[in-house]
Amino acid sequence: MRSARTPKEPMAVTSSLNSIHISPRTPKTPRPNNMGDDEDDVELTLLNEDERVRSARNFLDDESSVSEAEHDMKPTISAKDRRGMVLLCVLYLLQGIPLGLALGSVPFLLKEHLSYSQLATFALSSYPYSLKLLWSPIVDSIFFKSFGRRKSWIVPMQIIVGSLMMYISFNVKRLMEDPAHNVIELTTVFTMLVTFSATQDIAVDGWALTLLSHDCLSYASTCQTIGLNTGFFASFTVFLAFNSEAFAAKWGVPHLTLAGYLRFWSIVCFVVTLWLIIFKKEDKEPANDADMSIKGVYRTIWTICQLRHVQLLVVVHLFAKVGFAANDAATGLKLVEKGFKREDLAIVVLIDFPFQIMGGWLAAKWSRGDRPLRPWIYAFWPRLVFALIAAFIVYFFPKPPIPMSFFVLLIIHTVLSSFASTVQFVGISAFHTRVSDPLIGGTYMTLLNTFTNMGGTWPKWFVLKGIDLFSVATCEVPQAAVHIKATECVSDHGKAACKDIGGKCVTHTDGYYTVTIICLAFGLIFLVAFIIPTARKLQRLPTSVWRVKMS
Known part of the structure; x- marks a missing residue:
């Protein structure tokens, strides 16, 4: 294990525009600054009127031919870039598997046994993915030079993730039989799983900046979308469908247990890691005199955070997702609570999956112009509208069996809502890839992505807690005038007490709608007043203004 050497008196400073050379699309002849525009005037005065006109016409013809030639040139993707994209998709897929379990399927499995407050405790397991900036400089600075800067972290992290999934598979029955008494252990185990997956993500993000050519960097976010979404949905919807005994009996497919699913992906993780060790050689990065020590990279992070435009971007990220936080965190759980079957949910999202992939590809193309954040900005409006529609869907959700017309409405809503979400995710990821400095790629990408992820993570705990806080419910016992204090039928203790006396919790005010209104109001005001102009x-x-140099 090595750490890059530390030069004498290192200092991280913001680079000027002149310190970075950016090749223009159309070659232009430089001229000394002290001559100004007088040089052209002198040259033209040596020609007579006809010669000046002819010279100007020839110059315009040359410019036009160059412009037409550039217009006719179509970007091609090399074989090396295609192989790099496939590898990135696979690595992000392995990252999406544990995330789909921790953020998706496991909360759904626990919903029948835990209150929203207890689910808020389990939701803490997703926080390491948003806090990976804290240790990303270690990933960028310490590595085995002979093995590869990124492989030095990707390989061990995937081995640990595979081992953890294997461990959980052998203990899942004990943990899930009585989850109310194992919330802390479940949260701890999945927190570890997400932490090591987040560390792998730091290395993969950094590798993406050098694995793909400069012209294909915008497709790194597409690979991330395809890989993460495939892994997430495999662990969320596909698993929930095959884990349902009703779905297995209806379609004649084997019943898939959580233990079996974890063992399968644990083996896949080991196989891919073995292939990386034996067959994939990481290209050596060019030598430089920058201070890449742990201390130096942390200093660089501080320098980046001091940039005014980075600070504005951080504020945008931290509050951008509040508007649809209630929809993202609780709508799915509310639908299941209303009687929406897991297998029906799986069918809806499986139909939605191809549209997610298409949305990721289109967003990558839309983000390649001179306004890379345009698709990200535009997608805010449909996401806010769909969050409002989701609340109406929950409110008017019919008693099972669900009519086909309502089921079709759910499919259309899910497809359009997910499409807008994917456009935003890919759009902002493409922007991050575009402005990140490859020298500290893992750290720079992680810095920007951290605040993006944190913007979607930190509201979740408050949303789930707020649903219980604003809910009003009473315990009603049939043929008896017995009522328990309203809040007692919201907490886990109150529900258990009501069940012990043979009662039934009746909700008079659902805090989900109150939290949704608060989130939407804030999101709309913040979007118009701050996000769009910023x-x-x-x-x-x-x-160049996003880059830093370390000397």
């Missing part, structure tokens, strides 16, 4: 300002900045 994002338009940030995307007009040249790439």
Whole structure:
């Protein structure tokens, strides 16, 4: 294990525009600054009137031919870039498997046994994915040079993740039989799983900046979308469908247990890691005199955070997702609570999956122009509208069996809502890839992605807690005038007490709707007043102002 050497008196400073060379699309002849525009005037005065006109016409013809030639050139993807994209998709897939379990299927399995407050405790297991910036400098600075800067972390992290999934598979029955008494252990185990997956993500993000050519960097976010979404949905919807005994009996497919699913992906993780060790050689990065020690990278992070435009982007990220936080965190759980079957949910999302992939590809293309944040900004409006529609869907959800017309409405809503979400995810990821400095790629990408993830993570705990806080429910016992204090039938203790006396909890005020209104109101105001003008300002900045140099 090595750490890059530390030069004498290192200092991280913001680079000037002149310190980074950016090749223009159309070659232009430089001229000394002290001559100004007088040089052209002198040259033209040596020609007579006809010669000047002819010279100007020839110059315009040359410019036009160059422009037409550039227009006719179509970007091609090399075989090396295609192989790199496949590898990135696979690595992000392995990252999406544990995330789909921790953020998706396991909360659904626990919903029948835990209150929203207890689910909020389990939701803490997703926080490491949003806090990986804290240890990303270690990943960027310490590595085995002979083995590869990124492989030095990807390989051990995937081995640990595979081992943890194997461990959980052998203990899942004990943990899930009585989850109310094992919430802490479940949270701890899945927190570890997400932590090591997040560490793998730091290395993969950094590798993406050098694994793909400069012209294909915008497709790194597409690979992330395809890989993460495939892994997430495999662990969320596909698993929930095959884990349902009703679904297995209806379609004649084997019943899939959580233990069996974890063992399968544990083996896949080991196989891919073995292939990386034996067959994939990481290209050596060019030598440089930058301070890549742990201390130096942390200092660079501080320098980046001091940039005014980075601070504006951080504020945008931290509050951008509040508007649809209630929809993302609780709508699915509310639908299941209303009687929506897990196998029906799986069918809806399986139909939605191809549209997610298409949305990721289109967003990558839309983000390649001079306004890379445009698709990200536009997608805010449909996401807010769909969050409001989701609340109406929950409110008017019919008693099972669900009519086909309502089921079709759910499919259309899910497809359109997910499409908008994917466009936002890929759009902002493409922007991060575009402005990140490859020298500290893992750390720079992680810095920007951390605040994006944190913006979607931190509201979740407050949303789930707020649902219980604003809910009003009483315990009603048939043929008896017995009532328990309203809040007692919201907490886990109150529900258990009501069940012990043969009662039934009746909700009079559902806190889900109150939290949804609060989130939507804040999201709309913040979007119009801050996000839109700030994002338009940030995307007009040249790439060079986002770079730092370490000397």
